[in-house]
Amino acid sequence: RYGYFGKDKPEVVKLLFCNVSGCLTDGQIYMSANGEEMVSINTRDQAGIEMLKKGDVEVILIEKDSITEALAAKLSKRMSCELLHNMDDKLKKVQELMEEKRLEWKEVAYLGNDEPDINCLELAGLSAVPLDAPTVALNQAKYICRNAAGHGAVREFAEHILLLKKKARSQMEQDRIGRNNF
Amino acid sequence: RYGYFGKDKPEVVKLLFCNVSGCLTDGQIYMSANGEEMVSINTRDQAGIEMLKKGDVEVILIEKDSITEALAAKLSKRMSCELLHNMDDKLKKVQELMEEKRLEWKEVAYLGNDEPDINCLELAGLSAVPLDAPTVALNQAKYICRNAAGHGAVREFAEHILLLKKKARSQMEQDRIGRNNF
Amino acid sequence: RYGYFGKDKPEVVKLLFCNVSGCLTDGQIYMSANGEEMVSINTRDQAGIEMLKKGDVEVILIEKDSITEALAAKLSKRMSCELLHNMDDKLKKVQELMEEKRLEWKEVAYLGNDEPDINCLELAGLSAVPLDAPTVALNQAKYICRNAAGHGAVREFAEHILLLKKKARSQMEQDRIGRNNF
Amino acid sequence: RYGYFGKDKPEVVKLLFCNVSGCLTDGQIYMSANGEEMVSINTRDQAGIEMLKKGDVEVILIEKDSITEALAAKLSKRMSCELLHNMDDKLKKVQELMEEKRLEWKEVAYLGNDEPDINCLELAGLSAVPLDAPTVALNQAKYICRNAAGHGAVREFAEHILLLKKKARSQMEQDRIGRNNF
Numbered sequence: 001r002y003g004y005f006g007k008d009k010p011e012v013v014k015l016l017f018c019n020v021s022g023c024l025t026d027g028q029i030y031m032s033a034n035g036e037e038m039v040s041i042n043t044r045d046q047a048g049i050e051m052l053k054k055g056d057v058e059v060i061l062i063e064k065d066s067i068t069e070a071l072a073a074k075l076s077k078r079m080s081c082e083l084l085h086n087m088d089d090k091l092k093k094v095q096e097l098m099e100e101k102r103l104e105w106k107e108v109a110y111l112g113n114d115e116p117d118i119n120c121l122e123l124a125g126l127s128a129v130p131l132d133a134p135t136v137a138l139n140q141a142k143y144i145c146r147n148a149a150g151h152g153a154v155r156e157f158a159e160h161i162l163l164l165k166k167k168a169r170s171q172m173e174q175d176r177i178g179r180n181n182f
Numbered sequence: 183r184y185g186y187f188g189k190d191k192p193e194v195v196k197l198l199f200c201n202v203s204g205c206l207t208d209g210q211i212y213m214s215a216n217g218e219e220m221v222s223i224n225t226r227d228q229a230g231i232e233m234l235k236k237g238d239v240e241v242i243l244i245e246k247d248s249i250t251e252a253l254a255a256k257l258s259k260r261m262s263c264e265l266l267h268n269m270d271d272k273l274k275k276v277q278e279l280m281e282e283k284r285l286e287w288k289e290v291a292y293l294g295n296d297e298p299d300i301n302c303l304e305l306a307g308l309s310a311v312p313l314d315a316p317t318v319a320l321n322q323a324k325y326i327c328r329n330a331a332g333h334g335a336v337r338e339f340a341e342h343i344l345l346l347k348k349k350a351r352s353q354m355e356q357d358r359i360g361r362n363n364f
Numbered sequence: 365r366y367g368y369f370g371k372d373k374p375e376v377v378k379l380l381f382c383n384v385s386g387c388l389t390d391g392q393i394y395m396s397a398n399g400e401e402m403v404s405i406n407t408r409d410q411a412g413i414e415m416l417k418k419g420d421v422e423v424i425l426i427e428k429d430s431i432t433e434a435l436a437a438k439l440s441k442r443m444s445c446e447l448l449h450n451m452d453d454k455l456k457k458v459q460e461l462m463e464e465k466r467l468e469w470k471e472v473a474y475l476g477n478d479e480p481d482i483n484c485l486e487l488a489g490l491s492a493v494p495l496d497a498p499t500v501a502l503n504q505a506k507y508i509c510r511n512a513a514g515h516g517a518v519r520e521f522a523e524h525i526l527l528l529k530k531k532a533r534s535q536m537e538q539d540r541i542g543r544n545n546f
Numbered sequence: 547r548y549g550y551f552g553k554d555k556p557e558v559v560k561l562l563f564c565n566v567s568g569c570l571t572d573g574q575i576y577m578s579a580n581g582e583e584m585v586s587i588n589t590r591d592q593a594g595i596e597m598l599k600k601g602d603v604e605v606i607l608i609e610k611d612s613i614t615e616a617l618a619a620k621l622s623k624r625m626s627c628e629l630l631h632n633m634d635d636k637l638k639k640v641q642e643l644m645e646e647k648r649l650e651w652k653e654v655a656y657l658g659n660d661e662p663d664i665n666c667l668e669l670a671g672l673s674a675v676p677l678d679a680p681t682v683a684l685n686q687a688k689y690i691c692r693n694a695a696g697h698g699a700v701r702e703f704a705e706h707i708l709l710l711k712k713k714a715r716s717q718m719e720q721d722r723i724g725r726n727n728f
Contacts, residue, residue, distance in 0.1 A: 039577065040577070155680060217400055316516075395586070
């Protein structure tokens with residue numbers, strides 16, 4: 001009757017999938033007639049990714065095709081994160097990776113922003129969209145960031161994930177004490 | 183007395199004319215002393231253009247002269263859209279194209295943002311301006327986007343066009359059923 | 365007792381002095397380790413400058429030293445406007461130019477944004493600051509734009525100047541009719 | 547019983563430590579596949595730094611590692627300020643510098659924006675964060691700017707520091723007069 005005898009442990013996120021264009025960046029692509037395309041990221045979001053890694057949450061960046069392979073490689077290196085390019089069918093690729101890593105949806109967080117993300121937004125244990133995401137994505141997210149894409153949304157979701165992890169751990173600890181003292 | 187006997191079918195947009203500077207871009211031109219000029223587009227707007235094409239709406243980008251011919255060509259390729267440069271008299275060029283494609287104004291949507299657009303904004307079956315357009319254009323548009331130029335206005339108008347198309351089709355279907363069942 | 369017998373004609377602006385950094389641009393200077401510095405302007409503001417020229421208002425861009433001489437030259441050419449660089453003592457230079465052009469303060473409009481502009485903001489017949497100007501300049505301007513620097517403030521002030529010109533002309537016309545009919 | 551017999555003189559700030567990424571810049575890092583990284587500063591903030599120097603407040607820029615050493619050097623030169631790079635332990639480095647310059651915390655102002663700044667934000671006589679700083683830093687600052695990072699926060703804090711300096715001086719002057727007249 002007391003504690004969590006035989007129940008699943010509260011879900012704790014172990015992996016975050018994070019869109020590049022429209023989540024890590026604000027979706028702006030800067031271009032000139034002959035020069036390379038340019039995007040921007042925010043150091044606050046970079047700090048958020050570092051916080052997650054320190055908190056034992058792996059971060060994998062995902063991207064369909066809005067940026068070139070070369071720019072994707074640069075971003076991957078800059079953020080010290082794996083980056084999966086050409087994600088045509090996000091759900092399929094995400095599920096393959098989850099199987100490989102033996103993870104369940106409740107252990108996965110997902111930050112997306114548009115139509116190709118809605119399946120993952122619905123299935124992931126934790127999911128979020130930046131404040132300025134199109135309606136189709138806003139409707140599927142479990143958490144809507146107060147910050148816009150490329151300007152703090154990743155950081156905000158990172159803090160949210162870590163706060164929930166902390167709460168889950170403290171709950172587990174409380175339950176353990178409860179069991180021992182009973 | 184019932185249904186649409188002999189009436190025109192509800193208008194369905196087949197072509198969108200979309201300004202580049204101040205609609206697809208936010209109007210910012212980045213420049214250095216000797217380098218090429220740079221503009222930015224948003225992946226969300228690019229997704230909106232792709233949605234229109236999938237929904238059988240052709241998209242033609244138009245531009246007066248704020249960007250160079252070379253940059254216009256780059257944008258055209260990037261967005262996979264025809265782009266008409268040096269549109270001095272927009273109304274005249276738009277009407278020529280409409281004749282060529284045998285389209286009426288009610289089948290045309292127009293996204294503009296300033297004084298040279300007001301004739302087309304008034305005549306087009308559907309017309310819109312970004313939230314931050316000058317007053318002279320705001321006054322003529324049938325729809326004012328909640329999103330600013332270069333940051334989602336194109337996407338928002340695309341969704342608006344497709345929603346109306348869907349409604350019109352469903353109305354036509356209902357009328358057909360109505361006629362058949364009568 | 366009726367009309368404007370012997371009075372000065374209502375003031376009509378013939379010249380606009382417009383700051384570059386913080387008025388025509390948003391004040392952002394983009395820089396890399398070895399590359400050229402970059403700024404941005406908005407096509408809406410460029411259209412505002414063209415409107416003024418068509419309305420017989422000369423536009424002179426002024427700049428202290430936030431951008432290089434080479435970038436200033438590029439901007440001058442891009443906007444088709446004279447640009448005065450290294451304006452250390454803005455009041456003195458502006459007054460010299462006014463004498464040269466035989467203009468009085470009531471014929472001069474001034475768009476500024478910071479401490480070095482406050483004398484001119486106070487003396488000019490019409491004066492304005494962008495919405496986001498520092499308080500010291502906001503306090504001296506006769507008109508505070510609803511648009512921010514580099515994102516429509518020049519356009520807005522141009523429309524304001526042209527509207528007042530139109531009003532002044534219509535007043536003069538009315539007075540002339542009044543005198544003739546009396 | 548009157549005046550400040552034997553009391554400390556009111557604190558007057560002599561040195562400002564100011565973060566680069568997220569305070570002087572808005573934290574955005576612009577990047578292309580092969581080009582140099584780019585950041586932006588605002589001329590309004592540059593003017594704020596110049597105001598501080600004229601008001602006898604030294605300004606030292608500090609940075610952990612979000613920008614390269616070469617870009618840091620460029621910024622240092624552009625702002626005519628010393629810039630300390632690779633500030634891993636900000637508190638330690640700041641305290642070493644304070645000892646070297648024989649300054650106490652009440653003579654030091656600090657503009658920070660994230661977790662590595664919270665010790666200094668708490669200890670400095672005056673401390674501030676930009677409007678858009680993460681919560682962890684907002685909670686420790688004595689002053690929260692109404693302006694965002696890279697868009698006026700430095701200027702606003704500079705004005706705040708100089709206003710308090712002016713007040714402190716006028717108080718000291720009043721006390722001196724009070725003592726002399728007694």
